[in-house]
Amino acid sequence: MIYKKQTYKKLILEDGTIFLGLSFGAEKDVVGEIVFTTAMTGYQESITDQSFNGQILTFTYPLIGNYGINTDDYETLIPTAKAVVVREFCRRPNNWRSSMSIHKFLSDKNIPGISNIDTRKLTKIIRQQGTMKASIVDNSVNNQEIIKQLQNLKLPANQVKKVSTTRAYPVPNTGYNIAVIDFGLKHSILKELSLRNCQIVVLPYNTPAKDILQLQPDGIMLTNGPGDPKSLPETIKTIQQIQTKIPLFGICLGHQLFCLANGANTYQMKFGHRGLNHAVQNHQTRKIGFTSQNHGFAVDPKSINPKKLTITHTDINDKTIEGVSSVKYPAFSVQFHPDSSPGPHDTSYLFDQFIDMITKYQTTKHYKGIKQCQKAKLR
Numbered sequence: 001m002i003y004k005k006q007t008y009k010k011l012i013l014e015d016g017t018i019f020l021g022l023s024f025g026a027e028k029d030v031v032g033e034i035v036f037t038t039a040m041t042g043y044q045e046s047i048t049d050q051s052f053n054g055q056i057l058t059f060t061y062p063l064i065g066n067y068g069i070n071t072d073d074y075e076t077l078i079p080t081a082k083a084v085v086v087r088e089f090c091r092r093p094n095n096w097r098s099s100m101s102i103h104k105f106l107s108d109k110n111i112p113g114i115s116n117i118d119t120r121k122l123t124k125i126i127r128q129q130g131t132m133k134a135s136i137v138d139n140s141v142n143n144q145e146i147i148k149q150l151q152n153l154k155l156p157a158n159q160v161k162k163v164s165t166t167r168a169y170p171v172p173n174t175g176y177n178i179a180v181i182d183f184g185l186k187h188s189i190l191k192e193l194s195l196r197n198c199q200i201v202v203l204p205y206n207t208p209a210k211d212i213l214q215l216q217p218d219g220i221m222l223t224n225g226p227g228d229p230k231s232l233p234e235t236i237k238t239i240q241q242i243q244t245k246i247p248l249f250g251i252c253l254g255h256q257l258f259c260l261a262n263g264a265n266t267y268q269m270k271f272g273h274r275g276l277n278h279a280v281q282n283h284q285t286r287k288i289g290f291t292s293q294n295h296g297f298a299v300d301p302k303s304i305n306p307k308k309l310t311i312t313h314t315d316i317n318d319k320t321i322e323g324v325s326s327v328k329y330p331a332f333s334v335q336f337h338p339d340s341s342p343g344p345h346d347t348s349y350l351f352d353q354f355i356d357m358i359t360k361y362q363t364t365k366h367y368k369g370i371k372q373c374q375k376a377k378l379r
Contacts, residue, residue, distance in 0.1 A: 008139040009114050011085060014132040014150040017125055018143060024089055025106025025113035032056045032082035033155060034134035035296065036123045038275030042292075042342020043102070047084060047111070048075040050163040050184035051252065051294045053226035054156065056134050058085040060123050065090035068098025069105040075186040075341065080163055083136050084113040085122065112136055130270045131296060159227035160184060160253075164205040171200035176358055179203055179217035179246075183225025183232075183253050188341030192351045193221065206234060209241035219247045219358045222254025224337065229256035229266050229297060236261045243331045247361050249354040250333030252295055258333040259324060265303035269320075272296035273335075276343040279316035280323075280336060288316060291336035292343025298335065299324070330361045 006022040013034065036058040037046055043064050047057065064086045084106060093101050106113050114136050126132070133150045156162075163184035171190055175197030180190065183205050193200055201215060205225070212220065220242060229236075239261035242248065250258040256266050273293040280291045299321045304311060306327070313323030313334060325332035332354075338347040 006115075009112075010137050010139055010141070010143070011114055011117060011122075011134060012137060012143060012146045012150070013125065013134045014147070015125070015129055016147050019114075019117050019122065020139070021085075021114040021116045023112065024103045024115055025084065026110045028110070028112050029135065029137045030056070030082045030112055031133065031135040031150065031153065033131055034058060034085070034126065035131055035272060035274055036060055036119075036126055037294070038277060039292075039342060040276070042073075042276065044069050044073045044105075045075050045186075045188075045342045046294075047081055047106075048077075048079040049186055049224075049294060050076050050080060051224050051226050052079075052081040053159050053163050053184060054080065054082055055226075056083045056085060056136065057081050058119055058122055058126075059087075060119055062087040062119070063090060064088070065102030066093055067095035068093030069100045069102060070095075070097040071099055072097065073341070075188060076163075079109055079111065081111060083111060085117050085119065086113065086115050087117060087119045089113065089115050126271050131272060157228070157231045160205050160225045160232060163226060165202055166204055168201055168203050168207070171202065173197050173199045175199060176218040176355065177201070177216070178219045178221055179212055179215055180221040180223060181205060181207065181212075181235075181254070183223050183257075185223035185225070186337070186339060186341065188339040189221065189223055189251065191341075192339050192348065196351060196355050198355075205232070207238070209238045212238070212242055213245060217246055218362070219249065219354060221354075222248065222250035222258060222333070224252035224254065224294070226253070228268070229253055229260055232257060243326065243329050247354070247358045248329070248331035248333075249350075249357075250331075251339070252335060252337060255323070255333035255335050256295075256297055256299060258331065259299045259304075259309065259321075262308045262326065263303070263305050264309065265300045266297050267300055269296055269298050273315070273320075278336065280313050280347070281316055282323075283312055283314065289346030290344045291322075291338075291347055292340055293336045295335060330357050332357075
């Protein structure tokens, strides 16, 4: 691919810090929340993860794009990350699966990038100051005007609305019927369920409880997604209604919503967890697994009601809650990504645990009675 001459761009942070870099990808100015990921691989999966909706994504690894972009590792075909910040991007990738460079990929997806940035310094600033707003702009703009705009800017509240499907669609198979509520799902979640022969129907985030229950699913998956879980009060009410009737599994934002539905509280973290190397301990087995994570909010441990929820997983480093299970219902959730795309596969067993939970639930008299009542109502 022939590269046009790179132009100078500025990365301006809300606190007044300014970095001068070179553009790649799409040529446009953007503004968003700047975050960083410590992942050393999986840049394609990260950029196409809808949990990065509206965010400027900084990679701490110094060289991004060396194995190119392929057709298999998309988490969504229409990524909504605002921009990409790197120290250096690879112009000529070398991998047998590669179909294009990261420069062409970002150009095609209309996502700007900025390179030649001291990403170590940038990451230290974010860790010290916390996640903040930032802008990538032309080198000629007035710095003070941009800083003032950033300080007065209000980020959108309901980000899930931008990334969730607007229409239900099926993913056919032959096993259990799983209703997947899409808050900005990663396709790897669907792949893991499909590997276990699940028949899937993906539903919009605002699907009412009665419509979900009418499908008579064997299980319900609450997916990952962007933003503040408290921006979805109606979804929280929906979860309260369906968790009493159908086995449920929540991931990331789905985990936070599940906890809110059970009386817990959430808070915004200083700079979040984003990367593939987060050590998490399973309280039941005492084993430690390395996990893939991407979230800026967490559940407050002090808000957990032990009569409703049991803490099942904890982050080794900062002791944040990484998993809970319901005391009353067949339901559990985790903050990390057991679909492991990208990332280690230490916790993929949780999908098997979900299937086992459904199987066990369906052998109970309680379940059989519910199904009989549902069939009677449908008649």
